Amino acid sequence: MKLQSQLIAAFTALLIVIMAVVWYVIYSLILDLLIKDEQRQLEQTGELLVEILNEQYSISDMHQFYNVIDEQDLQMFMYDSRQNAVLFSTMPSEFVRGLYEKNDFSDQVQTIWDYENEKYVTSRILFLPETAGLELILLTPLDDIKEVQQNFFLRLFLIFIFGSMVAVIITYLLTKRLVTPLTRLKIQLKKIEKRKFDDLEYIEASGEIKEVADSVYEMADELRRYMNSQQVFFQNASHELKTPLMTIQGYAEGIKDGIFDEEETEKGLEVMVTEVNRLKAIINEMILLAKLDTEPTVYEPKIIKGRDLLNLIIDRTLPLVNEKGIALDTKAEDNITIYADEEKILRALLNVVINGIRHAKSIVTIQMFSEGNKHIIIIEDDGEGIPEELRPHIFHRFVKGKNGETGLGLAIARAIIEQSSGTISAGKSETGGARFIIQFPKRK
Known part of the structure; x- marks a missing residue:
């Protein structure tokens, strides 16, 4: 499966899971909210009715009292809590009897009543005075509330379907924008594999x-x-x-x-x-x-003192220096330490120093000092220097300057120095000769 299809499938699956969770949570909450809202409306209606009845009728005038209640288009009971009996109802007596047998009218906590596989939401309002023990109980079938719930969820479902379609389309466009550069990059990698470097095309991406x-x-x-x-x-x-x-x-x-x-x-x-x-x-x-x-195993690094390394260079170049009749000027700070293979780093530095001795007219200088977080070695001579056109390639293999031998000495020096986490660069000395700058990071 392509990456774009995988991303779309993953996003769609995630969207379905989120919708299912949201659907379940909303479904659970909305019914409770609708029930509470219905109870609040019943309570408001009942309180208004009880207030009117209390003001206009007395408990002794029960006949007129029942007539007024009967005229209301409401499902309600007049319940006497002291006698635990239904005194009056706007619903059929058979229904009232079944509801009374099925549920505990004296239970003040229970708000949902059951009868014949149906449920009813109730709300209880006391008549004044409270000592009379009369309560007005109003009912609403739960099916009516569920119908409202179903209508709400039908609209919510349509919104989710539309939102999902929009989300999938946006996902397709975004993943296409994401995957297209990768596809084009894959084509460029194929060109690299076939060594068609001149055919490479730069892709636009972010x-x-x-x-x-x-x-x-x-x-x-x-x-x-x-x-x-x-x-x-x-x-x-x-x-x-x-x-x-x-x-x-x-x-x-x-x-x-x-x-x-x-x-x-x-x-x-x-x-x-x-x-x-x-x-x-x-x-x-x-x-x-x-x-x-x-073969990295042939390289065995250890901590080497810069002054000790400089003494080894002096000892090995002394015959050549005397033969050429030039001076070897050396300066080294005491805190210089290099983490490298002693034999190989000595060979690298000797290659550079001997190269300077071979081309120098009168003097070769070696300086070792610290600067910032680096140890620096500078090797200079006062010879003819490195030709400008040769300088970018001086460390390549078999690139020889004037009076060069194998053309591998500086290439070996660079390989050893870079393997020691250092760098080497070539330039022009103030005396006109060659100047080599070697840098090693300080060991933490």
Whole structure:
């Protein structure tokens, strides 16, 4: 069953349940209200009649008293509570006798009397003086009240039917407005499934559906970027692997065929070893990237002091710094702590620092400090900097700047830093070189 049909069915079922409950409650209350209203009218009529009789006639003049009562178009009794006897009635004597035998006339609490499967609403009014014990009892058949009740409920039923039809129509229109964007979004998801990103159409929606639609489009854009990056990755990877393999293959075939002399053969073997080491480095870094993406178990974080991490960086870069003849300037606050895998975060920072040392002219600076709810590491050099057109892609795989090696170092650094809940960005230093800003959230 479609979502729209389910919503309409659910709303209709809910409407029926609510109507049934309301119907039952109103049905129970309306009869009580009608009975009380009828008793109030009988009481008002009886009090008016008793007041007139008390003013114009005396109890001793019973004959004229009964004549006046008999002239009233009312169902009533003249009841003597002291003798527990009906003195006079406007109804047939057989009916009076049966009603008297069936019900307790002396019961002042009972207001509904039964006779021959019919019920009557009663109202009792005392004559003055009260010591006389005379009461005027007026009756109305309950069927008359139920007829009023039935007429009321017939109209109420028609109102409910009309209201239900209007409610169902409104529900249909509202659910259609709700479901239509979802249906169109489903079509867009099918396009994403078939990788038809250029055919995507933005749908008009509001509320949570708009948020879902925006998330779908963001997912599609991210998926498209990922697929493009994967395509570029495979193209670059094939190129990076193909070049050394062709070199190795050329020298191997030349040595095998005896084309090279002894000196050339020695040189060819050295080149082959160099290219094999280069291939090994590329493959190892590709394996590391794959593990970082697919195997979270290889990442074992712990709390690391920033100053300890900085000392490890200094120790490992010292030979390269001395070889290049540049200065390594470091500053670190004492309260810096990073929650990360020590070995991997050290490798990420070394990749960035070594990249700076390779391109620096005279100095590389490393700063560690806190700002707000973040720990920040800034690595700068005074080299030529990152070309403007290369900056958006500098962390992509196999993207190399001038004098770059495998093109995977910064990609590995970003993967490790992001796995440590951090971020890394590249920009231009005030000295003209590259500037890398790494941020980690403070651990609560």
